Amino acid sequence: MKKAIFYIVLVIAALLFIYPFIWMIAASIAPENEIGTLTLLPSGFSLDSYFQMFDKIPIGRAFVNSMIVASSITLGVLVLGSMVGYALSKLEFKGRDLIFYIIIFTMTLPFQITLIPQYLLIVKLGWVDSYMGLIMPYLMNALGIIMFRQYFKTIPQDLIDAARLDGCGELKIIFRILWPNSIPALVTIGIITFMASWNEVLWPLIVIRDEALMTMPQLVTLFAVGGRADSQLGVKLAAAVMLALPIIIAYLFFQKYFIQSMASSGIKE
C-alpha cells in the first residue's frame, strides 16, 4: 500500500520532468497550426519548422563551432590538467604547496570579478570573434587539476619508479602509465568539462559578434530573444531541439557516467 503511493508520486514527478522535452520534440515536427496545442500526438508530420530554421540561422555551422570549442577545451583540460596534477601529486619541488593553494584560491574566486577585465584582455589580444577567445580562458580548470591530483595520489609510486628505470620520461609516464590507470578520472573530468563548455552561453555572448563563429547555445539564445522567431514557435522549438539533442543522446547512452561525474564534481567542490 505504502509502496503504491510512492510509485504514484514518482510517476507523476517523472512525467513533470520528461513531458516538456517530449512536447518540445512533438511540437517541432507538428504542422504550424497545431504547435500551440500542447498535445503529444500531432495529426500530421512536418519538417517545415526545421527547413525554416536552417534558412534563417547558420545552425549547422554553429554545431561545428560548438564541437570544435568544446572538444578543444576538454582535450586541453585533460592534457594540461593531468600534467599539473601529476607534478603536484608525485613530484617534489619548491613552491609546490604555494601553487596548490593558488589553485584552491582560484576555485573560490567568483567569475563575476573577472568577466569585464577578461573581455578587455581578449580585445587587447585580438581574439574577439575567434576560436582563441572562446577556448583559451577555459584551457585550465582548477577543479580538474584537483581531481587529477587526488586520483594520481592513489596510484602506487612503484609503477612510476619502474617506468623511470625503463627510461621513461615524465610525459611518457603521464600519458602511457598514468592515463591507462586513470580512466574513471578522465571520464569524469571529460564529461564535466565538455558539458560545461557545450552549455556555456554568457562568455560566447561577450566575445563573439560574428554570426558565423557563434556557438549553438549562443545562436539559439539570440534567435529566441532577438524577435526573429516571433510568432513562429515551431522554428524556435526546432532550434531548441537541435541544441538539446546531442547532449540528450549522449546522456541516454552514458547516463550512469553523467550522473556519477556531475555528482562527484558537486561533492568535491
Place this chain on the structure above:
Amino acid sequence: MKNKLTPYLLVSPYIIHFILFVAFPVTFSIVLTFHKWNIISPMEYTGLTNYIRLFSDATFWKSLGNTLVFLVIHIPLQIIVALLIAEILNQNLKFRGFFRAAFFLPVVVSGVVVTILWQQLYGFDVGLLNRLLVKIGLSKIGWLTDPDIAMPSIAIMATWKNVGLYVILFLVGLQTVPSHFYEAADLEGATRWQKFFKITIPMINPTIFMVVILSTIGGFSLFIEPYVMTGGGPLNSTISAVLYIYKQGFFYYHMGYASTLGIFFAGIILLVVVIQKKFVERD
C-alpha cells in the same frame, strides 16, 4: 634523479594561464574601478566616482534584491523537493534507475532550452499552466508579466532544472546513514516522521549545507534565464545582478562602472559563502 626543472615545466602552463587569465584581470579590474572607459576613447581617472554611483544606483540594488528573492525561494524549494524525491528513491523500489535518470535529464540540458520550454508553459494566453487554471475555474496568472510573480516563476523553473543533481547528492548522503539507527528507532516504536526528523536530517546535515552552498553560488550566477525569458522585466523585477553587470558592460560599454559592480558583487558572494561555511564548521 631527473632534471630539477621538469616539475616547473609541467606546471608552467598553469602559471602562465593563471597570470594571464586570473591575476592580470583581477588586478586590472581593481584599477578600472577608479576609471571611466568605453574601450574606444582613452581611460579617464575618476577617483571614487564609480563607487559613489554604485551606492546610489537604484537599479543595481534592485538587481541585488531580485537575486536575493530568487535565492530565498530557490534554495528551500530545492532542498525540500530534492530531499523528498531522494527519500522516496531510497526505499527499496523497482525502476529506481529510470526515475533517477528522468529527474536528472534537465540538469544536462542547456539552460537556454529549459528557458524556451518554460516560456511556453508560462505563456499568459496559450501557456499550459494558465490553460489548466482556466479549466479548473480559476483565473489566469501573469507568470512572467506580473512584477511580483515573475522572479518566483524563474526560481521555480531553476529548481526544476537543477533539482536532479541534488537528488543524487542527497541519495549519496542517505546511504551513509547506518541502518541500525533506524532499526533501533523501530524498536522504540518511532514513527516515520520522527525517524526522518530525528535521524535522517541530523545525519545528512553536511549534505544539506553543501547543497545550500552550491545552490547559493549557482543562484548568484543567474543570468541566462531572465535574459531569454523576460529581458529583466517587467519593471526590472527579474533583472539579476549578473544581467545588470552584463548590460552595463556590453550594452553601454561602461567598463569602469561594470568592473566596480563586478568586484562589489563578488565581495558579497564571498562574504555570504564564508558566513555559510563558518556556520557549517561551528555545527
